[in-house]
Amino acid sequence: AQSVTQxxxxxxxxxxxxxxxxxxxxxxxxxxxxxxxxxxxxxxQLLLKYFSGDTLVQxxxxxxAEFKRSQSSFNLRKPSVHWSDAAEYFCAVGADNAxxxxxxxxxxxxxxxx
Amino acid sequence: NAGVTQTPKFRILKIGQSMTLQCxxxxxxxxxxxxxxxxxxxxxxxxxxxxxxxxxxxEVPNGYNVSRSTTEDFPLRLELAAPSQTSVYFCASSFRExxxxxxxxxxxxxxx
Numbered sequence: 179a180q181s182v183t184q185x186x187x188x189x190x191x192x193x194x195x196x197x198x199x200x201x202x203x204x205x206x207x208x209x210x211x212x213x214x215x216x217x218x219x220x221x222x223q224l225l226l227k228y229f230s231g232d233t234l235v236q237x238x239x240x241x242x243a244e245f246k247r248s249q250s251s252f253n254l255r256k257p258s259v260h261w262s263d264a265a266e267y268f269c270a271v272g273a274d275n276a277x278x279x280x281x282x283x284x285x286x287x288x289x290x291x292x
Numbered sequence: 293n294a295g296v297t298q299t300p301k302f303r304i305l306k307i308g309q310s311m312t313l314q315c316x317x318x319x320x321x322x323x324x325x326x327x328x329x330x331x332x333x334x335x336x337x338x339x340x341x342x343x344x345x346x347x348x349x350x351e352v353p354n355g356y357n358v359s360r361s362t363t364e365d366f367p368l369r370l371e372l373a374a375p376s377q378t379s380v381y382f383c384a385s386s387f388r389e390x391x392x393x394x395x396x397x398x399x400x401x402x403x404x
Contacts, residue, residue, distance in 0.1 A: 187332060210390045221296075221382060221395035222335075229390070268334060273389030279325065279350060280386075280393055284334040 180205045180271045182283035190289040191259050199254040199286050201269030210272025211252040213243055216285075217265045225267075228252065239263070264290045294318050298383050298396035305373040305403045313368040313399050315383030323386045324366040325350075325393065326358065328379040335382065341366055342389070373403045 181204045191197055203209055210229050214222040226237025233245040243254045252269060269283040299314045317324065322343045327335040337350030341360040355377060357369040366385075370377060380400050384393040 182334075184334075212392070214395075219398075221397045222384075222393075223395075224392050227392060273323075279337050279340050279389070280384075281337070282327075282335040284332060 180209070180274075180281050182269050182271050182281055184267075184269055184283035184286050186286045187284070188287045188289065190291060192291045193261050194258050197254075197256045197259045197263070197288070199267050199269075199288070201252045201254065201283060202250050203252065203269070203271050204250065205271055205274075207274065208247075210274075211243075211245060212270040212272060212280075213237065213241070213252075213254050214268045214270060214282075215239075215265050216268065222268065225254070259288075259290055261290045261292065264288055296383055296385055296394050296396040298381075298399050300399060301397065302400050303402070305370070305401065307373060307375065307403060309373050310369070310371050311373070311401075313370075313381055313383075313401075315366045315368065315396060316364050317366075317383075317385040317394070318364065319385060319387070319394065320363060321385035321387050321394075322363070323389055323393075324360065325384045325386075326356070326366070326368045327382045327384065328352065329382060329398075330379050338368065338381075370401075375403050377401065378403045 183202045212227045213225040228245045273279045296317045325340045326338040336352045339358040341347045383396045386393040
């Protein structure tokens with residue numbers, strides 16, 4: 179079965195600082211990978227996705243992520259964090275034709291200091 | 293364009309009561325999902341459906357039931373509510389299993 183690990187439960191960064199959120203996955207083949215963001219009291223919104231091709235993918239709100247097959251990682255980055263980026267971030271592995279459905283990591287809560 | 297709509301937004305149940313969480317989508321998506329979100333635990337898949345008339349269990353199906361009589365609707369039924377079912381429930385849909393999932397706003401359920 180596939181799984182997703184987000185090692186950092188909480189991260190605090192200063193506004194304007196760079197950000198990297200870690201995501202590691204366990205999957206037998208080439209995965210479909212997603213990052214979602216959840217603002218307080220809201221549903222999940224897709225930030226970006228990787229299906230194939232260029233391993234560096236760009237998303238909304240200035241986020242990007244890099245797929246590294248050798249490290250089974252799909253880390254999310256942003257060069258300069260804004261206070262409005264404070265939220266919970268979820269990495270997910272997509273479904274496959276072996277019956278595995280969309281699987282989420284435990285989430286990383288980002289706090290932004292002024 | 294409404295997307296995925298969940299009702300109610302909040303509900304308090306007493307132990308042993310039953311209720312149905314409603315979910316409807318207007319994007320003509322084949323796949324629909326129910327997740328529960330507990331603090332620090334991410335989202336766990338309860339049930340999913342790959343089309344009308346087809347449902348299957350996810351990771352944590354015990355205590356829940358679903359049906360999918362139409363493409364648009366995917367209700368989640370709790371028959372005998374237990375405190376362990378206190379959680380936030382999210383419904384989602386996608387066109388295929390490998391495409392983006394769209395989420396509803398969630399239902400916060402408390403069982404007392």
